[in-house]
Each structure stands twice: as structure tokens, then as C-alpha cells.
Amino acid sequence: MRRMIYLAVILFLIITTAYAEESDQDETTFNDFTLNIGDRIDIGDYRAELIEIQSLKDGLAVMRISRVGGALDEQRALLQNSANDFDGGADGDGITLTVTDILDDQSAKVRVEYKENLGTARKRTSERPVSSDVPLLSVQKSFDKNQINVGDEVKVTVTVKNTGTGQATNIGAEDLPPLPEFTYVAGYPPKIKESLNPGESDSAVYVMNAVKEGSIRVPAIQVSYTDSKKNLKSNNSEPFNVLINPKSKADLILILKPSGPIRVDGTGLLNISLSNQGSASATRVEVEGEIKPPEGLEATGLDRSYFEIPPGMEENYSAQLSGKGAGNYTVTLEASFQGGDGAVIREGTTEVVVLEREYKYLYLLLVIPIIIIVVWMYRRYREYKY
Amino acid sequence: MLNVLMLGVGQCGNRILDAINKEAFGGGGTSKLTKYYLRPKFPSRVETLAVNTAINDLKELRFTTAKDRLHVPNLHGVGANRNVGKQAFMDNRDTIMGEIEKRGDFDLAFVITSTSGGTGSSFSPLLINELKRQYRNITVITVAVLPFREEGSIYLQNAAFSMRELMDVEADGIILADNQYMKRFSGDIASAYDKINGMIAQRLLFLIESLDSEMLSVTDLGDFKTVMNGGLRIGTLGFYQADRKNPSVRDAIENSIKPGNLLYPANVTDDAARAMIIVQGSREYLDTDEITKEVEKLSACAGHVFKGIVVKKGHPKVLSVFALASAPELESIYAQAARAMQDEKEKRTRARKQLDDAFAHIEDLEEIY
Numbered sequence: 163m164r165r166m167i168y169l170a171v172i173l174f175l176i177i178t179t180a181y182a183e184e185s186d187q188d189e190t191t192f193n194d195f196t197l198n199i200g201d202r203i204d205i206g207d208y209r210a211e212l213i214e215i216q217s218l219k220d221g222l223a224v225m226r227i228s229r230v231g232g233a234l235d236e237q238r239a240l241l242q243n244s245a246n247d248f249d250g251g252a253d254g255d256g257i258t259l260t261v262t263d264i265l266d267d268q269s270a271k272v273r274v275e276y277k278e279n280l281g282t283a284r285k286r287t288s289e290r291p292v293s294s295d296v297p298l299l300s301v302q303k304s305f306d307k308n309q310i311n312v313g314d315e316v317k318v319t320v321t322v323k324n325t326g327t328g329q330a331t332n333i334g335a336e337d338l339p340p341l342p343e344f345t346y347v348a349g350y351p352p353k354i355k356e357s358l359n360p361g362e363s364d365s366a367v368y369v370m371n372a373v374k375e376g377s378i379r380v381p382a383i384q385v386s387y388t389d390s391k392k393n394l395k396s397n398n399s400e401p402f403n404v405l406i407n408p409k410s411k412a413d414l415i416l417i418l419k420p421s422g423p424i425r426v427d428g429t430g431l432l433n434i435s436l437s438n439q440g441s442a443s444a445t446r447v448e449v450e451g452e453i454k455p456p457e458g459l460e461a462t463g464l465d466r467s468y469f470e471i472p473p474g475m476e477e478n479y480s481a482q483l484s485g486k487g488a489g490n491y492t493v494t495l496e497a498s499f500q501g502g503d504g505a506v507i508r509e510g511t512t513e514v515v516v517l518e519r520e521y522k523y524l525y526l527l528l529v530i531p532i533i534i535i536v537v538w539m540y541r542r543y544r545e546y547k548y
Numbered sequence: 549m550l551n552v553l554m555l556g557v558g559q560c561g562n563r564i565l566d567a568i569n570k571e572a573f574g575g576g577g578t579s580k581l582t583k584y585y586l587r588p589k590f591p592s593r594v595e596t597l598a599v600n601t602a603i604n605d606l607k608e609l610r611f612t613t614a615k616d617r618l619h620v621p622n623l624h625g626v627g628a629n630r631n632v633g634k635q636a637f638m639d640n641r642d643t644i645m646g647e648i649e650k651r652g653d654f655d656l657a658f659v660i661t662s663t664s665g666g667t668g669s670s671f672s673p674l675l676i677n678e679l680k681r682q683y684r685n686i687t688v689i690t691v692a693v694l695p696f697r698e699e700g701s702i703y704l705q706n707a708a709f710s711m712r713e714l715m716d717v718e719a720d721g722i723i724l725a726d727n728q729y730m731k732r733f734s735g736d737i738a739s740a741y742d743k744i745n746g747m748i749a750q751r752l753l754f755l756i757e758s759l760d761s762e763m764l765s766v767t768d769l770g771d772f773k774t775v776m777n778g779g780l781r782i783g784t785l786g787f788y789q790a791d792r793k794n795p796s797v798r799d800a801i802e803n804s805i806k807p808g809n810l811l812y813p814a815n816v817t818d819d820a821a822r823a824m825i826i827v828q829g830s831r832e833y834l835d836t837d838e839i840t841k842e843v844e845k846l847s848a849c850a851g852h853v854f855k856g857i858v859v860k861k862g863h864p865k866v867l868s869v870f871a872l873a874s875a876p877e878l879e880s881i882y883a884q885a886a887r888a889m890q891d892e893k894e895k896r897t898r899a900r901k902q903l904d905d906a907f908a909h910i911e912d913l914e915e916i917y
Contacts, residue, residue: 539584546583548607548614 200288206280298326312409323363330387344370412501413440416510424485437476442502458487485516558668567749569611591757626666633670664695664703669710701888708885721776725811767856778871779821784812786868804866820850821873829864
């Protein structure tokens with residue numbers, strides 16, 4: 163009996179081991195390879211060759227997959243990070259290829275997934291020379307101003323440079339305008355040379371006018387071209403954001419500060435401050451003063467002229483006030499200027515009080531006689547008090 | 549300018565002196581507050597001094613300055629006792645005379661006193677003697693006020709003895725004022741006193757002003773002294789002020805010597821020994837002929853009459869000063885005083901006898917306990 167048990171255990175172990183070996187041969191595995199154009203991966207009967215980097219920007223790489231015996235021979239553009247099955251893929255009896263990263267226009271990282279029973283994947287480096295006539299256009303789109311206000315003209319410069327090794331032909335630029343924040347003034351659409359040799363660049367300028375404030379995203383300009391193999395390629399500039407500020411205006415603030423109440427026949431100062439708190443220069447500034455009521459308070463030096471008050475700057479001056487009659491007076495200053503949006507008028511007002519002539523010790527006229535009378539009467543009282 | 553000393557001695561003298569000071573402030577309508585804003589205006593250099601042994605009498609004065617009030621310390625007055633008064637004067641003579649001396653030298657002094665009170669009647673004769681001794685050329689006139697007759701026997705007795713002493717001293721004359729006579733001017737005693745005091749004050753100041761004024765017709769202190777030395781050396785004052793209805797100076801002179809306008813009851817035509825008539829008024833009222841005629845008329849009965857005319861704005865005012873050759877009213881007072889003293893003596897004898905009779909009941913008895 164004991165022999166029978168031992169025999170059964172040994173038999174069980176042999177069966178489970180054989181099954182485990184069979185299961186290991188069906189296991190899916192993968193390998194990552196960095197391929198230059200022309201390099202290939204061999205897995206069993208399968209060959210996968212990197213033909214070209216079709217679009218660095220869009221993540222497209224063209225690979226050719228073939229099988230010994232001619233059962234499979236396919237050239238396919240693989241989208242980056244998108245698995246592509248061949249002959250049923252790795253889950254079937256075939257292989258699965260994924261472009262995990264496009265390093266530049268000559269190389270990419272490729273993952274190959276397969277059943278282990280296909281053998282081990284190996285990289286075969288191409289013995290062909292690397293193609294030396296691959297054009298690569300870089301595109302830039304830029305504004306000449308960082309700060310844009312409504313009404314400003316903006317120069318947009320589009321620059322295309324062939325940084326590749328081959329001639330780019332059939333170059334076409336497609337620029338989407340950021341309407342309605344801008345209107346085109348001149349030069350649109352931008353025109354780029356139809357072909358650019360390696361190292362050559364071309365640029366086009368057009369002018370726009372900012373018409374509406376707000377934050378906008380300037381769309382990229384797309385350049386399409388073909389290489390010597392007539393492969394159609396394209397590249398984009400980077401989109402960017404710009405802020406269009408409200409229209410630039412000058413804004414003069416008039417501040418009038420009298421030195422204090424003035425007495426009749428006294429003098430005082432009226433300190434006047436003109437500060438440009440706008441974003442544009444105030445030009446041809448004319449300041450004129452008016453006093454109401456006109457009688458009783460005289461002012462000299464109220465009126466002034468300034469050619470320009472730049473934004474953020476301040477002009478200060480003082481006017482001499484002299485009181486002629488008691489009362490409350492309103493001094494109004496009117497500043498007219500050109501402030502970026504035609505003629506502008508700003509007003510500043512203050513109250514100036516002219517006090518009655520103060521007889522400071524007038525009360526003594528009453529108090530002193532009373533004191534004298536009281537003292538006199540007290541002395542008399544003492545004189546007669548017995 | 550005359551240097552005049554006015555001494556008010558005793559309660560009556562004090563009050564008349566206060567009336568003189570009030571008159572110097574403007575007279576009858578003067579408010580009590582006047583002294584607080586005005587200075588008294590005397591016609592000459594007049595110094596006043598109120599002397600009294602009763603401090604309360606001094607306190608009631610209203611128009612006399614404190615420095616012109618001299619209290620002679622003797623408890624609270626002398627109680628109408630002239631002997632006590634004389635002793636008090638002698639005890640305080642130096643103080644009193646020192647106060648007078650402080651006020652300088654004088655040409656004329658009026659000693660104003662009641663003859664009936666304690667302090668005035670006892671101080672005045674002694675004070676006059678002291679003044680005469682201390683100031684060689686001074687003319688001292690006593691203004692003596694006779695009492696109401698019904699005030700009591702002691703006052704009558706004091707009046708009698710005081711008048712005799714005043715006659716004996718070396719005063720240059722006595723001007724009499726009789727309260728009893730002037731009582732008719734007012735209904736009640738209090739207002740009578742005020743009226744009498746005011747009348748005396750007004751006449752004395754008029755007299756001083758006249759003696760010290762530039763006159764159209766001159767009378768001076770010497771004339772006044774001569775008048776007062778006439779007759780009994782007792783005189784009195786008459787006064788009259790004409791008004792708008794009758795500004796006649798002749799009528800004013802006649803009215804001034806009528807008994808009703810004198811301080812003491814006298815018949816000028818019969819009793820006057822010498823006289824002085826002082827007329828004051830605006831020039832248009834002062835008819836010299838009329839004045840002279842009136843003075844001549846008076847001279848016919850009064851002997852010598854001095855005439856003084858002072859030109860001063862206003863209706864005529866006339867002051868008449870008389871020295872009397874006879875004073876029948878004085879005799880009447882002395883008779884009343886004698887009777888009162890006799891009655892007092894008899895009452896005292898009767899009372900003593902009644903008391904002795906009462907004591908006789910227990911003469912032989914001993915106290916038993």
C-alpha cells in the first residue's frame with residue numbers, strides 16, 4: 163500500500179511539472195528597443211523595421227512588418243502609444259508593436275510583445291547609411307509686444323527654418339487668425355518660400371490691430387512640406403496666450419488741498435496735484451481755475467499748462483490765495499488734455515473757508531471793565547465796611 | 549480853601565455826620581450804592597470823624613468810611629450816663645485827639661452832638677476844650693441837638709447839664725437844632741430823624757461852601773465868627789430854596805427867616821442879635837437892590853446883618869444864620885428838666901421809703917431753719 167501511495171505522489175508530481183512547462187511556453191513577454199531608421203527587430207519568423215519618423219509632433223512612425231515566407235509584409239504608420247497587432251497580436255500567435263516614444267526624426271522607442279515560444283526578440287542594426295536628405299522645418303510665431311492694449315497694432319512674425327538635412331519643398335503655411343480680437347491690417351496671410359534648403363529660413367510678417375480686450379489663445383501656425391521622397395510632413399508652432407488690455411488712456415486726477423482756513427486780509431496756499439493714473443501720457447494739459455462766488459477770494463497761479471504728463475507721473479504746484487471777504491468758496495480746477503482717446507476733461511474741487519477777522523481778545527473789552535468795576539466796588543465796600 | 553473838621557459825637561452826631569457825607573454824594577435822592585461809584589464832593593477840604601462808645605451805632609452808618617469811624621471802647625456805650633461818658637473820654641483822650649491830629653490842621657471845626665445822649669453830651673464839652681487847646685486858631689462851632697421832650701427825664705437832665713457845659717467851654721458858638729420843633733416835618737420818629745439830619749447836613753454844607761466861595765458880596769469865616777459871638781453865642785440856621793414858580797430872591801430871604809424854616813424855634817425879629825444872610829443862585833435871579841432892601845429890613849430888628857451873595861446856577865437859595873439874644877425855649881427845657889429831676893428825686897425817695905417800710909416788717913426777726 164505504501165508503495166502505491168509513493169507511486170501516486172510521484173506520478174502527480176510528474177504530471178504537474180509537465181503541465182507547468184507547457185504553460186511557461188505560452189507566456190506573453192515583451193522587450194523595448196530603441197530603433198534608428200533602418201534598424202529591425204527579429205522575433206522568430208517576424209521582422210519589424212523602422213522605416214521613418216513620419217511626424218515627430220503627431221507621434222507617427224512608419225514601420226514595416228514582414229514574416230519569413232511572405233505570409234506577412236505590411237508597412238504601417240504607428241501612432242505613438244497605440245498598440246498594433248499583427249497576425250492576431252501577442253494574444254494570438256502574432257506580435258504586437260507599440261511606439262512608446264519618438265526620440266527624434268531618426269529614432270523611436272518600440273515595444274514588441276510576443277509569446278515566449280516564438281523565441282527571443284533581437285535587434286538587428288541596419289547596415290545602410292542613414293538617410294541624409296531628411297528635411298525638418300521648425301516653425302515659430304511671435305508678437306512684437308508683450309503688453310497689448312486695445313487699439314495697438316501688433317506685428318506678427320512667422321519664421322520657418324529648415325533644421326533638417328534635406329530640402330523641404332511644397333511648403334505651405336496655414337495660420338488660423340485669432341478673430342475676433344484682432345483685425346488684419348496688412349500682410350495676411352503670411353507667405354513663406356515654397357522650398358527651403360537645409361539651414362535656410364524664411365519669415366513673413368503681418369500686422370494686426372487689437373480691437374477687443376481679453377485673454378486669448380493665439381493658435382499655432384501649421385507648416386506642411388514634402389521631403390525628397392515626397393513624403394508629406396508638417397510641423398506646428400506652439401500656441402500661446404496673450405492678454406489684450408483695455409485701450410490705453412491717460413487719466414488725470416486732480417487733488418486740491420488748501421493749507422487751511424484763511425482770515426480776511428490773510429493769505430494761504432492751495433496745493434494742487436495732477437497725477438496721471440492712466441496708462442497713456444496726458445498731453446497738452448491745460449489747467450484752468452474758477453472760484454465761486456467770484457468776489458471775496460482771490461487766487462494767483464491757478465492756471466497752468468503742461469506739454470505732457472507721462473503715466474504714473476505727478477505734477478505739483480501751489481496757488482496763492484488771499485481772502486477779501488468772509489465766506490465759503492468753491493475752487494474748481496478743470497484740466498483738459500489729450501489722453502489717447504481724444505480730448506478729456508477732468509475736474510477737481512475743494513472748499514476754501516475765509517474766516518471773519520478775529521478779534522482774539524475782544525472779550526477783554528467786556529471782562530476788564532467788569533473786573534475794574536468789581537475791584538473798584540470791592541475796594542469801596544472795604545472802605546465803608548466797619 | 550477852608551480846612552474844615554466835622555466831628556459827629558454820639559449816636560445823634562454820628563447820624564448827622566452820615567447825613568453830611570450822604571449830602572456830599574448828592575443829597576436826598578442818593579442811593580446806598582452811590583458810594584460804590586462816586587466820591588463825596590465837599591465844597592472845601594472837609595474831614596469827617598464819627599466818634600462813639602457804642603460800636604453798633606457806628607456800624608449803622610452808611611456813607612461814612614470805616615477810617616472815619618472811631619470807636620471809643622467802653623463796653624457798649626455809656627448808658628446815657630454823662631459821668632461814665634466823661635471818664636471814658638478822659639481815658640481815651642489821646643486816641644481821640646490822635647485820630648483828629650492825623651487829619652491835619654483845621655480852620656473850622658463843627659462838633660455835632662445831641663445834648664441828651666450819653667456819649668455826645670459828655671464828650672463834646674471836653675472835646676471842644678481839647679480842640680481849642682490843641683489848635684490855636686481854630687473856630688469851633690457846636691451843633692447841638694435838643695431832644696424830643698417826651699424822650700425821658702434822663703435825656704432832659706442830660707440836655708440841661710450838657711447845654712450849660714457847652715456854654716461854659718470856649719466854643720465860638722452853638723448852633724441849636726431842636727428835634728421837638730422839627731418833629732412836625734414828619735409823621736413818625738424815624739423819618740423825622742432822617743429829615744432833621746438831612747436838613748442840618750444841607751445847611752452846614754451850604755454854609756461851608758458859602759464861606760469858601762468867591763462871592764459877589766463877601767462873607768467869610770471871620771464874619772461868621774462875629775455873628776456867632778453875638779448875643780448868647782447861641783444861634784440857629786434858616787434855609788429856603790426858591791423854585792420855578794416863585795424864583796423871587798426877596799421872597800426867598802423872607803422865607804428863610806420864617807420860624808418854619810429854622811432849626812430852632814425863634815422869632816428872628818425879636819430874638820436875633822446878629823445875622824448873616826447868604827444868597828446863592830443864578831445871576832438873573834440875584835437882584836442886588838432887593839437883597840439889600842431885605843437885609844436892611846432885617847438889620848432894623850436884628851442889629852448887624854452880614855450879606856453874602858454867591859453866583860451859582862439855579863434858583864435862589866438862602867441860608868440865614870442868627871445869633872440869638874434870647875432863647876425862651878431853652879428856659880422851657882430847663883424848667884421841664886428841673887421838674888423831671890425833681891419828680892425823679894421824689895420817686896426815688898418814695899420808693900426808698902416803701903422799701904424801708906417793707907424791711908421794717910422783719911427788723912426784729914431772725915431767720916429760722
